[in-house]
Amino acid sequence: MTIKKVALVGGTHGNELTGVHLIRKWQSQPEFVTRPSFKSDCLIANPEAVAANKRYLDVDLNRQFSVDRLTREIQTHEASRARELNRQLGPKGDAATDLIIDLHTTTANMGCTFVVTREDAFHLQLCAWLQMQMPTAVITSEGALMEDHHFLSSISDHNILVEVGPVPQGLLRADAFDLSELAVGHILDFIELYNQNALPELPASLELFRYFDTVSLPKDESGNLGGMVHQQLQDRDFRELKPGQPILQRFDGSEINWRGPTGIYASFINEAAYYDQQLAFSLLKKVSVDVPASLD
Numbered sequence: 001m002t003i004k005k006v007a008l009v010g011g012t013h014g015n016e017l018t019g020v021h022l023i024r025k026w027q028s029q030p031e032f033v034t035r036p037s038f039k040s041d042c043l044i045a046n047p048e049a050v051a052a053n054k055r056y057l058d059v060d061l062n063r064q065f066s067v068d069r070l071t072r073e074i075q076t077h078e079a080s081r082a083r084e085l086n087r088q089l090g091p092k093g094d095a096a097t098d099l100i101i102d103l104h105t106t107t108a109n110m111g112c113t114f115v116v117t118r119e120d121a122f123h124l125q126l127c128a129w130l131q132m133q134m135p136t137a138v139i140t141s142e143g144a145l146m147e148d149h150h151f152l153s154s155i156s157d158h159n160i161l162v163e164v165g166p167v168p169q170g171l172l173r174a175d176a177f178d179l180s181e182l183a184v185g186h187i188l189d190f191i192e193l194y195n196q197n198a199l200p201e202l203p204a205s206l207e208l209f210r211y212f213d214t215v216s217l218p219k220d221e222s223g224n225l226g227g228m229v230h231q232q233l234q235d236r237d238f239r240e241l242k243p244g245q246p247i248l249q250r251f252d253g254s255e256i257n258w259r260g261p262t263g264i265y266a267s268f269i270n271e272a273a274y275y276d277q278q279l280a281f282s283l284l285k286k287v288s289v290d291v292p293a294s295l296d
């Protein structure tokens, strides 16, 4: 199929200003997101949260887009906003939008990370292209995490999330702004080449990280925060966790060490947005996957 309609989305999290201001920039200067073979629309997903400079008002908008949640009349600001976005861009399962690019930033030191929710031929080719264009970027997949995905971008069958960090919440960093724009440009170039059936030869295999679990922050006996990410783990996203390596430190100075198997990697290390769930970091497995030579 041809990708005819692309949606570029920022402000899914209201305090991630990079996406918000890139979207506003492209709304006034659409030439950056314009390509001959498809139409691009730019939108702010949660304007009320942007105005409040908060990630969300009631609940995380980027967890509201499972078919299950979209079909229930949940009475939160974000659930109702999700139903509205699903009407506008979707409906999920039969969406009017062929591809959604959702822009995010993280407080973790993750550089430019792409997140896909599917590992089909299209997405693997897109990721292989991105790895060619941006060798230091990291490809991650939530494909194995859940069947009925809850990301906004999952409204359309083709979707990718751009996650750039470290960026504190509520401010802009020029390096992250430029890196996010560069990443989006490469995605749009891929779509254009794909539509024109003019993709170059792509690498035969692709390295990607699959999310599979999270690690919680330490708690005290009352359930309050009892510690933090260990200083030796801070900023070391996408490095393998070594057996016995300190990962958390309690306020009394004692350490918690990694007791899991080898071959496991950490990301979203000390992500500020995950303190509401008292999460310390996400766990990933690194795999090499074959990239299909054609989409047939």
Ligand SMILES: [Zn+2]
Residues within 6 Å of the ligand: 012, 013, 016, 103, 104, 105
């Ligand atoms: Zn975000």
